[in-house]
Amino acid sequence: MYAIGERINGMFKAVREAIQAQDPEPIHDLAKQQLAAGANCLDVNVGPAAADPLAAMEWLVKAVREVTDAPLAIDTTKPDVMSKGLELAGPGSVINSTKGQQDQLDIFIPMAVEHNASLIALTIDENGIPRDANGRGEIALRVVAAAMEKGLDPDRLMIDGVILPVNVAQSTPNHVLETIRNIKVLSDPPPKTVLGLSNVSQGTQLRELLNRTYLVMALAAGLDAAILDVLDTELMDAMIASEVLLNKAVYADDFLKAYRA
Amino acid sequence: MYAIGERINGMFKAVREAIQAQDPEPIHDLAKQQLAAGANCLDVNVGPAAADPLAAMEWLVKAVREVTDAPLAIDTTKPDVMSKGLELAGPGSVINSTKGQQDQLDIFIPMAVEHNASLIALTIDENGIPRDANGRGEIALRVVAAAMEKGLDPDRLMIDGVILPVNVAQSTPNHVLETIRNIKVLSDPPPKTVLGLSNVSQGTQLRELLNRTYLVMALAAGLDAAILDVLDTELMDAMIASEVLLNKAVYADDFLKAYRA
Numbered sequence: 001m002y003a004i005g006e007r008i009n010g011m012f013k014a015v016r017e018a019i020q021a022q023d024p025e026p027i028h029d030l031a032k033q034q035l036a037a038g039a040n041c042l043d044v045n046v047g048p049a050a051a052d053p054l055a056a057m058e059w060l061v062k063a064v065r066e067v068t069d070a071p072l073a074i075d076t077t078k079p080d081v082m083s084k085g086l087e088l089a090g091p092g093s094v095i096n097s098t099k100g101q102q103d104q105l106d107i108f109i110p111m112a113v114e115h116n117a118s119l120i121a122l123t124i125d126e127n128g129i130p131r132d133a134n135g136r137g138e139i140a141l142r143v144v145a146a147a148m149e150k151g152l153d154p155d156r157l158m159i160d161g162v163i164l165p166v167n168v169a170q171s172t173p174n175h176v177l178e179t180i181r182n183i184k185v186l187s188d189p190p191p192k193t194v195l196g197l198s199n200v201s202q203g204t205q206l207r208e209l210l211n212r213t214y215l216v217m218a219l220a221a222g223l224d225a226a227i228l229d230v231l232d233t234e235l236m237d238a239m240i241a242s243e244v245l246l247n248k249a250v251y252a253d254d255f256l257k258a259y260r261a
Numbered sequence: 262m263y264a265i266g267e268r269i270n271g272m273f274k275a276v277r278e279a280i281q282a283q284d285p286e287p288i289h290d291l292a293k294q295q296l297a298a299g300a301n302c303l304d305v306n307v308g309p310a311a312a313d314p315l316a317a318m319e320w321l322v323k324a325v326r327e328v329t330d331a332p333l334a335i336d337t338t339k340p341d342v343m344s345k346g347l348e349l350a351g352p353g354s355v356i357n358s359t360k361g362q363q364d365q366l367d368i369f370i371p372m373a374v375e376h377n378a379s380l381i382a383l384t385i386d387e388n389g390i391p392r393d394a395n396g397r398g399e400i401a402l403r404v405v406a407a408a409m410e411k412g413l414d415p416d417r418l419m420i421d422g423v424i425l426p427v428n429v430a431q432s433t434p435n436h437v438l439e440t441i442r443n444i445k446v447l448s449d450p451p452p453k454t455v456l457g458l459s460n461v462s463q464g465t466q467l468r469e470l471l472n473r474t475y476l477v478m479a480l481a482a483g484l485d486a487a488i489l490d491v492l493d494t495e496l497m498d499a500m501i502a503s504e505v506l507l508n509k510a511v512y513a514d515d516f517l518k519a520y521r522a
Contacts, residue, residue, distance in 0.1 A: 166505060166512055173506045177481060205514045206502070213477050213502040220438060220478035241467070241474040244427060245434045251427055253466045 001239055002041065002225035004073050004094070005034035006198060008064065010047015010056070019046060019056050024063040031064050037230040038260060041094060042068070044085065045075035057081045061088040073120070073227070079107050083115075091116035096227070097160060100139035101125040105146045118156045119147070120194055123179065129162055133178035136161050137186070140179070144187050158194040158225055159183050165202040166210060173200060173214060180221040194225040212238040219246060262500055263302065263486035265334050265355070266295035267459060269325065271308015271317070280307060280317050285324040292325050298491040299521060302355060303329070305346065306336035318342045322349040334381070334488070340368050344376075352377035357488070358421060361400035362386040366407045379417045380408070381455055384440065390423055394439035397422050398447070401440070405448050419455040419486055420444050426463040427471060434461060434475060441482040455486040473499040480507060 007030050010016045018026040031042055044064060046056035057076065064072060065088065073094035074085035086093050097120040098108035105121075112119040121143040123129075123136035130136045140159045147157045161179035164172040180193045195218055201210040212235045215226060219242040230236060240259045243249035252258035268291050271277045279287040292303055305325060307317035318337065325333060326349065334355035335346030347354050358381035359369035366382075373380040382404040384390075384397035391397050401420045408418045422440035425433040441454045456479055462471035473496045476487060480503040491497060501520045504510035513519035 167514070170505075170508045170512050174508055200506070206517065209498060209502050209517075210506065213499055214506050216474050216477040217481035217503070217506065220481055237470060238474055241470050242478070244431075245461070245471065245475050245478065247431045247435055251431050253428070256467065256470075 001219060001223065001243065002192075002194075003039050003230050003236075003239070004041045004043050004096075004194075004225060004227040005030075005037070005039035005230045006043050006196075006227050007034055007229065007231060008042055008060070009045040009075070010050055011045070012047075016047055016049060018063075019050060019060060022059060024066060027060065027063040028067045031067050031070075034230050035068060035070055037233075038236050039070070039230045041071040041073050043073040043075050043096060043227055044089075045096075046081075053078060053081050054084055057085045058088060061085050065089070079111070082108070083111060086111065086115040086117055093117045094158070095119045097122050099124045100143050102142075102146070105143060109147055109150045109152050112152050112156065113150060118158060118192075119152060120158045120160050122160045123162050129164070131175075133175045133182060136175065136179040137182045140183050140191070141186060144191055147191070148187075154187055154189050154191045157191040159191050160194045160196060163195055163197070163200045163214070165204065166200055166214075167204050173217070177217055177221045180218060180223050184222050192224040193222065194227065195223055197226045197228040208232055208234060211235055215239060216242050219243070262480060262484065262504065263453075263455075264300050264491050264497075264500070265302045265304050265357075265455075265486060265488040266291075266298070266300035266491045267304050267457075267488050268295055268490065268492060269303055269321070270306040270336070271311055272306070273308075277308050277310060279324075280311060280321060283320060285327060288321065288324040289328045292328050292331075295491050296329060296331055298494075299497055300331070300491045302332040302334050304334040304336050304357060304488055305350075306357075307342075314339060314342050315345055318346045319349060322346050326350070340372070343369070344372060347372065347376040347378055354378045355419070356380045358383050360385045361404050363403075363407070366404060370408055370411045370413050373413050373417065374411060379419060379453075380413060381419045381421055383421045384423050390425070392436075394436045394443060397436065397440040398443045401444050401452070402447055405452055408452070409448075415448055415450050415452045418452040420452050421455045421457060424456055424458070424461045424475070426465065427461055427475075428465050434478070438478055438482045441479060441484055445483050453485040454483065455488065456484055458487045458489040469493055469495060472496055476500060477503050480504070 050056035072089040073096040075096040123139040161176040201207040311317040332353045333350040334357040336357040359365045384400040422437040462468040
């Protein structure tokens with residue numbers, strides 16, 4: 001599984017304060033810790049409170065780049081902030097994210113092509129979040145068609161089925177599992193699938209248990225990537241055990257150690 | 262999920278010794294502990310070492326019946342031992358198990374009908390364990406047809422896709438997940454599906470992690486029942502979280518406590 005570490009995000013207090021104080025130390029630490037814990041890519045989000053999002057993203061990406069060349073997922077809805085982030089992060093970055101309506105696809109797909117970036121597309125459009133898997137599939141199909149038309153490789157496209165918190169929308173986890181399975185047959189080769197995992201447990205009391213249980217289900221449904229808390233050891237253990245059981249990582253007696261080596 | 266507790270089994274030393282010494286105390290304890298931990302049914306197996314399996318089963322079932330009226334899964338390959346166990350356990354029992362070849366089905370399906378029992382049928386036949394999900398599906402179809410012909414309700418039939426240890430047969434977990442999904446469309450109403458869970462981790466070092474990870478995957482594929490170690494709290498936590506995420510148990514902030522209450 002392609003693991004995108006979620007922790008460099010201004011919604012976390014330590015990151016917000018680091019951005020405000022222009023103190024790169026906490027950012028360096030979070031980057032290094034997440035990579036050591038198995039992140040293949042680091043999400044970078046200045047958070048909703050940043051006074052000047054463009055300047056904040058510029059500072060944040062530069063801070064991360066002082067300690068690693070790993071791929072970054074630039075996490076913003078603002079095209080100018082995205083563009084600046086991609087430019088500073090370099091090729092191999094991830095656009096996180098576009099919605100599925102045409103006006104957004106017209107902006108972000110060419111941007112992905114221009115910057116040699118991957119693109120996370122949410123199955124949300126001008127009508128909001130679809131009620132079921134069929135609605136999500138329709139948006140995914142539109143995104144895949146637009147990507148093909150504009151020359152973005154399907155394997156650079158990551159469809160996010162948009163999970164909602166289980167405490168407020170208990171039928172959504174099933175819909176998203178079905179969406180992941182359906183997307184695998186949308187095109188040949190199919191686009192990748194991704195999940196903003198922690199959202200499934202937003203506002204719940206037993207977050208870690210819900211996160212790791214749902215990740216296992218999603219991986220069994222064919223999930224390729226997740227934005228998640230790679231510092232949650234039990235979550236990563238569950239991910240690795242899943243890869244072994246799904247025959248995607250070779251079995252070893254201590255497969256946790258082998259995978260991490 | 263219908264949880265069948267696996268611990269009253271002569272392959273465990275304490276049970277073997279209790280049978281040999283005709284000491285009902287450890288059996289009473291295991292029955293009560295497993296029911297308190299969430300077992301809906303208790304597997305009863307005298308183990309391979311019993312000198313007189315018929316007498317041992319008679320003693321063991323009676324010992325369990327001294328403390329509970331819960332359904333029992335009589336676990337033996339021997340028809341006479343099965344018949345005696347069912348007779349002593351009473352209606353609502355489970356036959357664990359028959360293989361899928363005709364001569365076995367001819368014995369155990371009528372026995373299930375006669376004793377008002379459910380029947381676990383392994384997707385194994387005279388040719389052994391099938392290589393893939395298709396082979397398992399063929400045997401399942403034969404079992405379903407035989408059950409219909411002989412008047413056993415599909416909802417009293419539980420098909421076991423036969424999981425093998427992941428360290429020796431790493432492609433099997435995928436085949437069994439596919440089998441579980443396929444069985445759901447075999448008939449209307451479909452038969453139930455069941456899994457002898459612990460076998461997935463037989464001989465491995467990280468047994469609990471593999472067991473709970475695979476259980477979550479199987480539940481997401483539609484698994485109805487499992488023979489498992491209900492005394493493994495983390496395993497049962499994962500089962501309950503799965504039921505919540507699959508919208509089969511109602512969400513509550515402390516859903517573990519709510520489910521267990």
